[in-house]
Amino acid sequence: MNEFELVKEYFRPLTMGREEAGGLLDDAAVFSVPEDMDLVVSSDTLNSGTHFLDGELPQNVAHKALRVNLSDMAAMGATPVAYQMNLAFAKQPDEAWVKAFSEALMEDNERYNVFCSGGDTTVSEGSLLISITIFGYVPKGHAVKRNGAEDGDLLVLTGPIGRAAVGVKSLLGIIELDDPSPFLAVCHKPEPRVALSPAIAKHAKAAVDISDGFIADVSHLCEASGCAVDIELKDIPFTEETAALIENGVVRLEKLLTGGDDYEVAMAVAPNDLDAITAEAKACGITLSVAGRFKTGEGLRVLGDDGEELEFESSGWTHF
Amino acid sequence: MNEFELVKEYFRPLTMGREEAGGLLDDAAVFSVPEDMDLVVSSDTLNSGTHFLDGELPQNVAHKALRVNLSDMAAMGATPVAYQMNLAFAKQPDEAWVKAFSEALMEDNERYNVFCSGGDTTVSEGSLLISITIFGYVPKGHAVKRNGAEDGDLLVLTGPIGRAAVGVKSLLGIIELDDPSPFLAVCHKPEPRVALSPAIAKHAKAAVDISDGFIADVSHLCEASGCAVDIELKDIPFTEETAALIENGVVRLEKLLTGGDDYEVAMAVAPNDLDAITAEAKACGITLSVAGRFKTGEGLRVLGDDGEELEFESSGWTHF
Numbered sequence: 302m303n304e305f306e307l308v309k310e311y312f313r314p315l316t317m318g319r320e321e322a323g324g325l326l327d328d329a330a331v332f333s334v335p336e337d338m339d340l341v342v343s344s345d346t347l348n349s350g351t352h353f354l355d356g357e358l359p360q361n362v363a364h365k366a367l368r369v370n371l372s373d374m375a376a377m378g379a380t381p382v383a384y385q386m387n388l389a390f391a392k393q394p395d396e397a398w399v400k401a402f403s404e405a406l407m408e409d410n411e412r413y414n415v416f417c418s419g420g421d422t423t424v425s426e427g428s429l430l431i432s433i434t435i436f437g438y439v440p441k442g443h444a445v446k447r448n449g450a451e452d453g454d455l456l457v458l459t460g461p462i463g464r465a466a467v468g469v470k471s472l473l474g475i476i477e478l479d480d481p482s483p484f485l486a487v488c489h490k491p492e493p494r495v496a497l498s499p500a501i502a503k504h505a506k507a508a509v510d511i512s513d514g515f516i517a518d519v520s521h522l523c524e525a526s527g528c529a530v531d532i533e534l535k536d537i538p539f540t541e542e543t544a545a546l547i548e549n550g551v552v553r554l555e556k557l558l559t560g561g562d563d564y565e566v567a568m569a570v571a572p573n574d575l576d577a578i579t580a581e582a583k584a585c586g587i588t589l590s591v592a593g594r595f596k597t598g599e600g601l602r603v604l605g606d607d608g609e610e611l612e613f614e615s616s617g618w619t620h621f
Numbered sequence: 622m623n624e625f626e627l628v629k630e631y632f633r634p635l636t637m638g639r640e641e642a643g644g645l646l647d648d649a650a651v652f653s654v655p656e657d658m659d660l661v662v663s664s665d666t667l668n669s670g671t672h673f674l675d676g677e678l679p680q681n682v683a684h685k686a687l688r689v690n691l692s693d694m695a696a697m698g699a700t701p702v703a704y705q706m707n708l709a710f711a712k713q714p715d716e717a718w719v720k721a722f723s724e725a726l727m728e729d730n731e732r733y734n735v736f737c738s739g740g741d742t743t744v745s746e747g748s749l750l751i752s753i754t755i756f757g758y759v760p761k762g763h764a765v766k767r768n769g770a771e772d773g774d775l776l777v778l779t780g781p782i783g784r785a786a787v788g789v790k791s792l793l794g795i796i797e798l799d800d801p802s803p804f805l806a807v808c809h810k811p812e813p814r815v816a817l818s819p820a821i822a823k824h825a826k827a828a829v830d831i832s833d834g835f836i837a838d839v840s841h842l843c844e845a846s847g848c849a850v851d852i853e854l855k856d857i858p859f860t861e862e863t864a865a866l867i868e869n870g871v872v873r874l875e876k877l878l879t880g881g882d883d884y885e886v887a888m889a890v891a892p893n894d895l896d897a898i899t900a901e902a903k904a905c906g907i908t909l910s911v912a913g914r915f916k917t918g919e920g921l922r923v924l925g926d927d928g929e930e931l932e933f934e935s936s937g938w939t940h941f
Contacts, residue, residue: 427747
């Protein structure tokens, strides 16, 4: 099966018949952006051995590759529309692998109402790489940046922290769990909060998604906004399963707060807007948590139950 | 130099201070697409060992990576605006390499009036990979597809064919040339025909850029349009230097017609529009050639000086 056959058989269906993609037959896709919308664009590359294990199931790779990009749209308050996918295979791709990969993408296309608008496939000398560039629309002037947080705003989270970090430890065999499934689910199929995008565009003053790590990403938001944030440890949301692992000393709190890949959204919300966004989140089945408060100054502080500031060795993930 | 420092020092300047890119501080870039324009999106990945030699100069890698994408914009009649760049380094990147690479991109940003709107950097286990997704604007409804060629249209080319194929042979040491420089220039710094984009949008009924090979790409255009094309060998434009190499038996004609990477645009133009597009091209310093004529039927035929059809072993490049 050569490159053209592969595209025709497995990637063309991912365009979902949308005219914009032209059946992947043209040099480019063409979009008519609605007049009342801004275009939001983001990219994320996943590579084998870094973002997923070598030999990971193709469906897990597909779900993660698309969803981390969808998460960036949520953080901007944008509703995703389409994506370009650039695949670099480590060798002549295995057809069964490509089939399972494309079926998983198709599933997510339907779930999140997006389509593949183009891309390319190459064979590299190294490991499998998937680079996705995603597009979304946000009402004109309402894209949510990182730089809008102000003194008095609340730090609001769309869900619990640390499950992906536990999942990775389990995948790597560093810890053994009776039931790793709720943690692995977050690693393989994170839940991007795109259903909340319209509410984020309406109510959040600044936002970021938790990809590099809770501490690192919220710190970036503070830096961009030129303000500080105080977070009370007791207000950081963990699932019961995660809390039990901390309690039992199976995982260290620091690793959960600095681990990445949660793909929840952290926002700055004015206190007056909290009720409105909480109600809209509830309508999407999302429970928001208030984890801290922004203030003048700089830096992020996590205050333990004794009121003392916690110290961290590193704030999050970097590639080098 | 870690990832964040690298982005700040070498990639942030590539945003050219454009507000859309938000200083690369946000999860995504935000564009306000003009109301009278459609958005055109395309991607191309280059990897070391396939699209350029291992150890190639960083400035050559940068020019080629951006320009092959600009060329896709030209083929759609779109004026490029910005690009997302996803870099996968084979190892911790060398700062001098990144500096030279980013300076070359900066040069092309200015030359082609584009900016980098975002992207990411990762470290893979394999070879260097550069995946660019480019955006451009075209007047609403005027994007040029591959499927518009009709019986009687002329096959028009924006420049000579085969120089890149000669350059690659020279780079690989397959042939030895007294002066390889005009051929290497096309390999390292192809000239995307974006200056002609507005004229292409106005006058071309179908277009494709010559990336996989003249025969392969024009065949794709025929297939998409559901028509055939007859090309007379004597009408295919070669530079004097290339013609001399064919004449002297240094390179085989077939290799030039099926070699890729010329990045000229092949168009279907109605005979009535030829004068107008020729004049607009001349104003941009581009000399157009009429190399053939589309007709009903299917397939591409190249007719030799004796009127006999030439036969080719393969039509162009595929990755696998």
